[in-house]
Amino acid sequence: MSRVLLVTALTPVAWGTTYAVTTEFLPPDRPLLAATLRALPAGLLLLALTRRLPRGDWWWRSAVLGALNIAVFFALLFCSAYRLPGGMAAVLGAAQPLVVAGLSALLLSERVSLRTVLAGLAGVAGVAMAVLSASARLDTIGVLAGLGGAVSMGLGLVLAKRWGRPNASLLTVTGWQLTAGGLMLVPVTLAVEGLPGSLTAGNLAGYAYLSLIGTALAYTMWFRGLERLPATKVSLLALLSPVVATVVGWAALAQELTPAQLVGMAVAFGAVLVGARSARIVPKAEPDAVEPVGNVVPRAYSAACAR
Numbered sequence: 001m002s003r004v005l006l007v008t009a010l011t012p013v014a015w016g017t018t019y020a021v022t023t024e025f026l027p028p029d030r031p032l033l034a035a036t037l038r039a040l041p042a043g044l045l046l047l048a049l050t051r052r053l054p055r056g057d058w059w060w061r062s063a064v065l066g067a068l069n070i071a072v073f074f075a076l077l078f079c080s081a082y083r084l085p086g087g088m089a090a091v092l093g094a095a096q097p098l099v100v101a102g103l104s105a106l107l108l109s110e111r112v113s114l115r116t117v118l119a120g121l122a123g124v125a126g127v128a129m130a131v132l133s134a135s136a137r138l139d140t141i142g143v144l145a146g147l148g149g150a151v152s153m154g155l156g157l158v159l160a161k162r163w164g165r166p167n168a169s170l171l172t173v174t175g176w177q178l179t180a181g182g183l184m185l186v187p188v189t190l191a192v193e194g195l196p197g198s199l200t201a202g203n204l205a206g207y208a209y210l211s212l213i214g215t216a217l218a219y220t221m222w223f224r225g226l227e228r229l230p231a232t233k234v235s236l237l238a239l240l241s242p243v244v245a246t247v248v249g250w251a252a253l254a255q256e257l258t259p260a261q262l263v264g265m266a267v268a269f270g271a272v273l274v275g276a277r278s279a280r281i282v283p284k285a286e287p288d289a290v291e292p293v294g295n296v297v298p299r300a301y302s303a304a305c306a307r
């Protein structure tokens with residue numbers, strides 16, 4: 001398995017910790033605040049490092065990708081995470097590979113193999129076995145939010161693949177999307193939820209982790225993988241997120257694992273391996289742009305991550 005694939009897989013591993021961090025560290029019933037504080041600080045940090053704004057068509061493209069991959073996705077993700085117990089949000093998010101497979105065939109003219117479709121279906125079934133329980137409670141808004149988040153990010157991934165990357169570093173383009181999405185969330189958050197009276201040290205630590213590790217770092221690795229791998233293969237890696245969420249719940253939150261959950265995790269992981277086996281590295285036509293920032297060269301980040 002290639003280094004690109006392995007590094008890309010670290011993103012859903014990081015995302016799998018989102019559910020535990022949300023329930024254990026973030027203030028209750030504030031999904032929009034969580035989405036905003038996850039996206040905007042990370043985006044502004046990357047902009048400060050790269051010191052470059054979009055040009056030409058990339059103003060509106062960054063806005064569209066920021067809306068789909070960040071603003072809408074984050075808002076719906078946290079809404080479902082707050083409203084759906086038992087990891088049901090992860091099950092709904094596991095539908096993303098099937099969404100990406102369909103959109104890739106329509107918008108990218110990518111040939112989607114039967115094996116990929118079957119792997120996606122098996123992954124959804126495995127995730128359902130891993131995270132659902134008989135006592136899981138359905139919530140209509142939470143279910144719609146979970147499905148909407150899968151569709152939003154699925155479309156965002158396909159459009160990002162279709163449009164490619166301008167003559168700018170990966171950190172730069174990631175910063176554009178995060179900042180655009182974060183700015184879209186600010187007025188909605190203020191209008192719907194307002195600002196909290198106070199935040200504890202635990203709240204601040206949770207937001208900092210989600211913004212720096214779960215967003216700035218994770219999304220940079222994710223988009224790097226999307227450049228080099230077929231969109232359907234990258235989306236299958238997202239099945240690792242609910243598996244990791246289940247393992248974290250068992251290891252850190254003392255949640256019990258049933259035999260059915262262990263079988264489900266094995267099935268979901270097997271689906272990822274099936275998709276990864278046929279992943280083909282796409283050679284880059286030209287090297288990434290190098291943008292000096294004082295004494296900092298953003299491309300050194302990619303070298304440090306061994307991608």
